[in-house]
Amino acid sequence: MSDIPIADHALLSDRHSAALVTKNGSVDWLCFPRFDSESVFASILDDDAGHWSIRPTAPSTSTRSYVDGSMVLQTTFHSKDGTLELLDALELGDSTDPHRLGENAPHSLLRGVRCISGRVTFEMVCRPRPEYGLVVPVLVEIDSGVVATGGSGRLTLSLAAPATILDGEIRVTFTLEAGQQQHFALQRTHLGEPLPGTYLQDEIAASLAGTIASWQEWSAIHQTYDGPWRELVHHSGRVLQALSYQPTGAIIAAATTSLPEEVGGERNWDYRYSWVRDASFTMKALWVAACPDEAHEFFSFMTAAAAHSNPDRHLQIMFGVGGEHDLSERLLPQLKGWRGSGPVRVGNGAWDQPQLDVYGELLDAAFRLREQLGDIDPATRTFLIALADAAASQWQQPDNGIWEVRGAARHFLYSKLMCWVALDRAIAMAEQLHATDRVAEWSTKAEQIRATILEEGWNDEAGAFTQSFDSSDLDASALMIPIVGFLPASDPRVLATADAIIERLTDARGLVYRYQTDTGVDGLEGNEGTFLLCTFWLARVLAAGGRGDEAREVFERAISHISDVGLLAEEIDSDTGEQLGNFPQAFSHVGLVNAAWAIDQAERGQPADDGTAAENAQ
Structure with a gap:
């Protein structure tokens, strides 16, 4: 091994x-x-x-x-x-x-x-x-x-x-x-x-x-970012470009399979596919780090790959780089795994999970890249409108959430939040989508989702927005609430959530876990390391909330684990500080790019994130 x-x-x-x-x-x-x-x-x-x-x-x-x-x-x-x-x-x-x-x-x-x-x-x-x-x-x-x-x-x-x-x-x-x-x-x-x-x-x-x-x-043509950590941001932009599949515009989550999230553990997955979520995040990060001119290719790929005629069927969450749908998972018993961490898998069993957040991630990426998309072709317009309609009709359903839990489906807060994002961004892009007739219905649904999140997503016992409705468990994905513009970063509930995560969801190194694995929510044995993307999310929220010195400290703690050639895996081992998980991981480099930019914008006195898209579009 x-x-x-x-x-x-x-x-x-x-x-x-x-x-x-x-x-x-x-x-x-x-x-x-x-x-x-x-x-x-x-x-x-x-x-x-x-x-x-x-x-x-x-x-x-x-x-x-x-x-x-x-x-x-x-x-x-x-x-x-x-x-x-x-x-x-x-x-x-x-x-x-x-x-x-x-x-x-x-x-x-x-x-x-x-x-x-x-x-x-x-x-x-x-x-x-x-x-x-x-x-x-x-x-x-x-x-x-x-x-x-x-x-x-x-x-x-x-x-x-x-x-x-x-x-x-x-x-x-x-x-x-x-x-x-x-x-x-x-x-x-x-x-x-x-x-x-x-x-x-x-x-x-x-x-x-x-x-x-x-x-x-x-690099000379595309990379114009000139803020703090410039070289790291530019290098991460090249890494993200390197993880894209040129023939179709697909973007993979990582270059490897089965590098474990815990040495000797079973959390070993194949990440060589194009997740809707990861790819959408990557396109947004490339907007900062590399001025992507591949926006049309990416949305054309997603439009073709996701095409189906059943309006009630959920959007598939990942595809092969050629647009393949069936990514059935199998084991490779001939391979022992890195440091004996088996099983080694190819394919990914999460491919047919319902995950409602993908609607928001795609429409959020489309909104961020709206100038690059320009006059959107009819097929892509139809696809994006269908995403908003799906978010409006499906948001009350339980799902497997952003972290693809293999336990029971739940009403995850992040999934509801991203359904709201889907409608909010569709409303902001209504003219570009030729869908102004849909705005009234979308607005009504968006308000219903918003009221439900504020009522059921906040937990008094936890003193924070939590992982799912009727739960006191923390989840770092709640940090996305200000990042997507649902609430301002200065909102007391947002600050309380950030502080709760700092207090109860970080390790001794000051890095952030996704959630506590001992709650049994994900249906798997063992633990995992701290999650670099979540740590960068915390830096973004602190920066936007006026806590710039803390934001820089969190960012510096995360990048202190970067390799000698500027690469990041998915997670960091809390005991050893060693990188864990598939490598290099798009999520981690996406987080680095966006956090650096958010800190730069906050120090310039400018909003770094889209905020409420409908408001920004006015």
Whole structure:
């Protein structure tokens, strides 16, 4: 089993698929040709599930960073013999349009090695294990490379020297003098497709340079945020872009599956799909961090993926990156899991849960991106109107809530709140949606929801807005009440809720739990770490409520756990401070972006959030 800390991995992306690389130069996770495809390397989940390592043969230490303005990783190895630099990237491919980053990605992982000083010997070991480690491929040498055949595809490894092939493993050793280089490429093709030619050394070098240039051009065009924590915000914007699927506009929740929320626990899920909620939050964060011009693509994807003819059926909460509906969950017993934290799952059993909050999240994102959407096409207008109508008709139903509990459905406060948001934003966008005739009915329903939340969502015993009606349990999602503009952050009930969460829902590190798992609400055994998104929510609420110094302290506590290459998982282990959960997690980077912006806006004396959309639209 893998014992390498989750935060010791770095992300590569071509906006089709993702890889994770360790500090010692090992690709321990790679899925081709989509984010949710079967893995080629999965040693992050089991030592026997494949990896591709490049490292000096002599003992060494390493430092690393992303090349400025890019998602190309630079790892520098320091040994007694000299210094070696390793560049890693998933190739973006050629495109004449910098706004369509990764449009022609050829599904190729590129690796370039250069000796900076001295004389360094390094070893390359490639051990492909397709289909989550089930397949040991047949390896055959060809001119300038090796072909691996097994499972549903073939892999072509380009290298400039004969290799040793033994036990399903490719090994080759090089010695470089200062200034000398070696390059490698791994391409994936489906069975039945012609094998690609191997890359020449100069071609790999040129493709690495081109991928760096493409990322930097995109960053220069899109990233204009100039507030506090500017570099972190810009980097998070690139991470969020890296978690988007270029062909359809889908946005995944994270690049991995089954990295646990508790070491040894069962809370291990597959996050390589496009959640309506996560993707909507991401689009809003990109509005701050990267000025997205993909708004039309995202809403076109959601319109197509969510299409159905039954007006009483709830909106599905997640889809495959190609718009697939059935994401049935299954176990992979051949994988032990990170640090033995099984089971390892693919698919996600929450795909058919009713979660009413998604209506509000989509319409909130549409409202935030209304200028980018401009003249909304008829299909998307119809879709957005249907979301508001669904919120109006379904808001009184129990559901599984934002945290996708696997226990009994409840009347979760957050779900009701986001139904109100759906109607509020639809009212504000009524002219743009060509739906002014719906405003009176939507307004009546919005007022009913508002009155119910104020009456049943507040709990005198808890002294706060709580997780669900008729419950005294706290839930960090109540922090969204001021963020979405339902009540101002200065409202005494909002401040009391924030203080209750600080007092009873934070750990010794000052980070925020989603809720207390010992209440049994989620139907699962064990516990989880503190949730970074919720911690950033607290910072936003404190900033908007005039408690700027506290907001900065909360923000700084959260980002103190960021990795050496600026990445965040979903949670933080309260005992060790280690990152937990799938990685990198869009939610966490969304939280960072929005909290930084909220603190900046509060310090400028400007409202950071949409507030009540209907009022803001006037």
